[in-house]
Amino acid sequence: MAQDKNAFAVQVKLTNGIIEGNYNSHDNIQTYFGIPFAKPPINDLRWKAPQPLDPWEGVKETKSFGPRPMQTMVFGDMDSRSAGLSEDCLYLNVWTPAKRNTEGLPVLVYFYGGGNVAGDASEPRYDGRSMAKKGMVVVTTNYRLNVFGFLAHPELTKEASYNASGNYGLLDQNAALQWVQDNIKAFGGNPKKVTIAGESAGSIGVSQHMASPLSKNLIAGAIGESGASIHPTMPPIPLEEAEKIGSEFIAKAGFSSIAQLRSLSTREVYEIYNESGRFGFSPVIDGYFLPKSLPEIFEAKEQAQVPLLLGWNSAEIPGGAYMQGKPYTEENFVSKVKNDYPDNADEVLGLYPHSSEKEVELSATALASDRFIAYSTWKWFDLHRKNSKQPVYRYLYSKIRPSLVDNTRVSGLAGGTIEKSGEEESSAPKPVGAPHACEIEYCMGNLHLIDDYAWTAEDYQVSKTMQAYFANFILTGNPNAETLPVWNSAEAKDPTPPVMILDTESKQIEIDTDNRYLFLDGVYSKAKK
Structure with missing residues (x-):
């Protein structure tokens, strides 16, 4: 990053090990880019909920953005600062103004947009430095997209401990929120003052986390910019319907089992998805991350009872x-x-x-x-x-x-x-x-x-x-x-x-x-x- 010439190395101890980022001497903002928050969702972990990280020895350098999730150039105007694409994409970034004794700073966790088919936490418009200067810790996080992040299938449902499939990208976001709970104090942040925000698909994700029993107690506020997971804008569909769509997708590609698809290379899955012409897969009412539709959850007052700021654009x-x-x-x-x-x-x-x-x-x-x-x-x-x-x-x-x-x-x-x-x-x-x-x-x-x-x-x-x-x-x-x-x-x-x-x-x-x-x-x- 351009600011590195004005920075010196700083280390932070997390629950899984020590990381090293940069401390900018011009604005006193520390940055930690490409922090892993779950095991790489590859091989047998492809199409599984994010798994907890193993501890690491030594110091992990976190000075450059991790790879962005697998995606096509659906939106040619997105501008990434990450080094390439990979299924190994579960990384997040932190900007903090904390001094050595700072504690209790409010936290912003921002989810990028892109229709759950594209996007990247490294994009310049999501950069957290300017917000960190306002006195908060800022986190941007990757999450799996398209076929890698939202495929549902009966076999995947059967093998999951929670008896559902799909929603992996949303579970990635939830894992990032769990990571914040466990680690944000190390950056001077307050885990009880976490506001989630996002635009478009990111805003839709914010609405889903407010509704999810897995996430609603992890947040203290929410900001939505243009979008909620409510019909007709990317509403969740019943698990049975999502499984049927996934089964038809796999059959049309010429495969009969999830095991066969897991044995394929990233390139092969990427090309099969592109050949299908699909624009992603719907989120799912899975009885786990989302037990009901959002209107049903909100009407029952079962959503996160937190302040909400939201809106949309005039055209x-x-x-x-x-x-x-x-x-x-x-x-x-x-x-x-x-x-x-x-x-x-x-x-x-x-x-x-x-x-x-x-x-x-x-x-x-x-x-x-x-x-x-x-x-x-x-x-x-x-x-x-x-x-x-x-x-x-x-x-x-x-x-x-x-x-x-x-x-x-x-x-x-x-x-x-x-x-x-x-x-x-x-x-x-x-x-x-x-x-x-x-x-x-x-x-x-x-x-x-x-x-x-x-x-x-x-x-x-x-x-x-x-x-x-x-x-x-x-x-x-x-x-x-x-x-x-x-x-x-x-x-x-x-x-x-x-x-x-x-x-x-x-x-x-x-x-x-x-x-x-x-x-x-x-x-x-x-x-x-």
Whole structure:
């Protein structure tokens, strides 16, 4: 890492042995990268819950990021700092401002996004140094992905002591949380003040850990950025259904047993998965990590009773995703809505204005975003505020990104940029809001590590505000401070709950769009019955 030239070696004793990281003499932040937190999930441990580490002799150097989990370039805009990919990927990273006698620091554990098919704890936008400077220990962790992290199968269920399969990536995250409980004091952290956070699939993971009996007692707070494991956004499916999908996947690949698949090389499993054309595998209601669906768990008040801060972005996905490439005309929008909601078209059209081309673009963007990920996040918000006495804070991130530094590139789906294809027009449509994943480098204070965009003073101000809210919440369970606009928590029965608009001018408003989510709530409730 670039900071190494200003660092000297420091050692920490963990439950399994001694590690050596770096102490930066310029900002007094210690870093420990590539710390193993479970046995490598390879050979016989492929498709098994993470296993406890064996102790090691001597000093393990932890100065560079461990390999990222096996994945394809699903999102070409992800930027990794790890040295390659491997099934041997269960490593985490720690940033701490602790001095020799420091103890009791709050802890942030951040889960990356990527649809549970891609992602990496080493990405610059997740870097923990800026947050550590706010007075907390920061942990980012890898977890298994795609076929390596979420395959369920009857044979795997039979061999597991807990009589279930799948969810290995989530169990990896849980193992990282257990590791924090056992080891974070060595970095000056307080295991009773752990806030978990994540974006997209990482946010979905946060919602699942709040619901899981394995994780809910390991956390003191939660932050969700765009996503919850609630229909239609990556909800868990019954174990029997997941096993059937896994059995069909294996049979289609020409194999008849898990033993045969375990005997294959990483390359062979990687290629078999890619050839299948699948976008990962669903999380599972396995009776172990997840005993029921999230709405059932929250409605029974069985979730982690902790403060929650969550929200989503103003333009999570382009309106063209809903219009399927058709022009933004009133006729096209009305036709699409009538096709999608034949029994409720008038109600939908009343909720999503469409009297001009601009209105259609905004409403198509809103409806696409709601169906993609905003509704599920809203439902999580609504469930927790109604089934907990803990404060729930809600935001809408609305800052439109500045222009790209390199005009031969375009913004990607997962936060970074990709090269323009020959088919793309020279001028992309102007954004009407903040797209999916764009807030990560703002809330983590990492604009300076992302050189794709021509950041302005306004961007740095938005980042300063958003990071302050997040840091305050991690430090105290409340995002507020005297220097920031007041952000009230949402009351259980408030029909217009407050929302913090995070933008060039951040301000709290009473939201007036919840009727959209109440409508979708009715639609999705009927669809599941």
